[in-house]
Amino acid sequence: MHNPTIQVTMANIRDQFPSLKRTYNGRQVVYFDGPGGTQMCQPAITRMMNYIENGMANLDGLFATSKETEAILTQARDDIASxxxxxKDGVFFGNNMTSxxxxxxxMLSRNWGAGDEIVVTELDHSANVDPWVQAAEEKGVKIQRIPVHTGSLTLDDSVIETMIHSRTKAVFLGLASNGVGTINDVKPYIxxxxxxxxxxxxxxxxxxPHIAVDQQGLGADLVLGSGYKVFGPHIGFASMNPALFSSYQPYKLIPASNEYPSAMETGTINFEGIAAMSGAVEFIESLGEGDSKRERIVHAYEKFEQHEQEMASFLKEELSKIKGVNLYVPASQTPSTPTIxxxxxxxxxxxxxxYLADEHSIFAGHGNFYAHQLAQxxxxxKYDGWLRVGLSPYNTLEECERFIDALKECITIHLLKQRQ
Structure with missing residues (x-):
């Protein structure tokens, strides 16, 4: 049985996030901006600082710090795969998902040409739309867009047979919406x-950040993620089926490594951030039980879901009672993240x-959050986009109650001013 180096339970999970101690304008901060970026857990901070304080180096050196950096990179690839x-032989890192x-x-569009097609969706963040669309436009490739049902906030799966066919080169799907929280059933499309x-x-x-993603179970060729959305640093990562590397040639410097997955990493990558990612995975693993790292991670996510969905259900119910509030969340029978x-x-x-930030130290973002097709x-x-509450495992029901009270106060004060 696993004995984690850190002992964490859902009861003391907040102790692992130093930033939760911050106060602003005399009040303890409530971080409801998880979809934009979670707070960093202590194991990630510790691993990052240990790497920096014990000597940083680049790869390919015949000295200790270089060899240690190589070992950190290898461990991080394994951790992301878990x-x-x-x-693990297909994990590579970059600045962020968009980069x-x-x-x-x-790389994917090298061999695209007239007559080819790609598929994107109307529900996705622009980072999973614009790079592919722009590449397709340059190559004269037709772009198919899977519609979103505006009522259910789900993808229209009736178009699968007509949009995905022998001329389709690539299909780009979001597993969960950053705008409205819908968890998409991507398996039929894959x-x-x-x-x-x-x-x-x-x-x-x-x-x-919320569910146990299963790349191999889904059969997905390439999965993209961001460390700063899952208790880690500002870094991006990807996992590609190694069997596909021989079919695609990345753009890279001539003397750079021809071996995968390192051939996908241009220039010197963020080794301190990569070290921190192993700490973020360690933190998640520490919350679960099981005989393998993957089993412990999956069990930890079960705890996350139970805690987050309890808070999300409370917020949805209370918000639905407030006059003038229009919720944009999927129906209860549709799986969703705790993004409201x-x-x-x-x-x-x-x-x-x-108002929430200045008067109540509650940090919740607004805007289209780059889900601009959906927002439009x-x-x-016309409202300056959504007001988005994004919950994380370190949030509490008490914070949710505090938010509801603050929102009611905000609505009362501002609408009263308008009437005057």
Whole structure:
């Protein structure tokens, strides 16, 4: 049985996040901006600082710090593979998901041409739309867009047979929406793409903080994630099926390594951030039980889901009682992350966000959050976009209650001012 180096339970999980101790304007801060970036856990901070304090180096040196850096990179690849049931020989790192998507788009589109097609969705973050669309436009490739049902906030799966076929080169899907929290059933799309000979790329950035992502179980060719959305540093990572590396040639410097996955990493990468990612995975693993790292990670996510969904259910119920609040969340029978977006009739979301921060030290973002196609389709930009509450395992029901009280106060004060 595993004996983690840190002993964490859901009861003392907040002790692992130093930033939760911060106060702002005389009040303890409430971080409800998880979809934009979680707070960093102590094991990630510790591993990052240990690497920095004990000597940093680049790769390929015949000295201790270089060899240690290589070992840290190897360990991080293994840890990310365990986190998402990916491929340790296919894990590579970059600045963030968007910065990874652009060079990947160049690599995938090398052999695209007229008559080819790609598939994206209307529900996704722009990082899983624009890099692929721009590459397709340059190559004269047709772009298919899977529609979103505005009522259910789910993808229209009736188009699978008509949109994915022998001319399809790649299908790009988001596993969870950063705008409205919908967890998409991507398996039917992946299966259709596989049957058509198309590659599948999954944006799992918003899913990885909340559910046990299973790349191999889904059959996804490439999965993208962000460390700073899952208790780690500002870094991006990807896992690609190594069997596909021989089919694609990345753009890189001539003397750079031709071996995969390092051939995907241009220039010197963020080794201190990579060290921290192993700490983030260690933290998640420490919350679970099981005979393997993967089993412990999956068990930890079960605890996350139970805790987060309890808070999310409370917020949805209370928000639905407030006059003028229009919720943009999937129906209860649709799986979703604890991301709750809404607008308030007669108020800008920016006004609410600023009031919550200045008067109650509650940090919740507003805007389209780069899910701009969805935001435009739902007509929320007249409110300055959504007000988004994104919960994380370190949040509490008491913080949710505090938020509801603060929101009611904000609505009362500002609407009263408007009437005067």
């Amino acid at each position: 986190l998402i049931n990916g491929y 990874l998507a652009y060079p990947i788009s160049r 299966d259709a793409a596989k049957a058509a000979g198309a590659i599948t790329v999954i944006d799992a950035v918003q899913a990885i 977006s809404f607008v308030v009739e007669g108020l800008l979301s920016s006004t609410i966000s600023k 389709k739902l007509g929320v930009m």
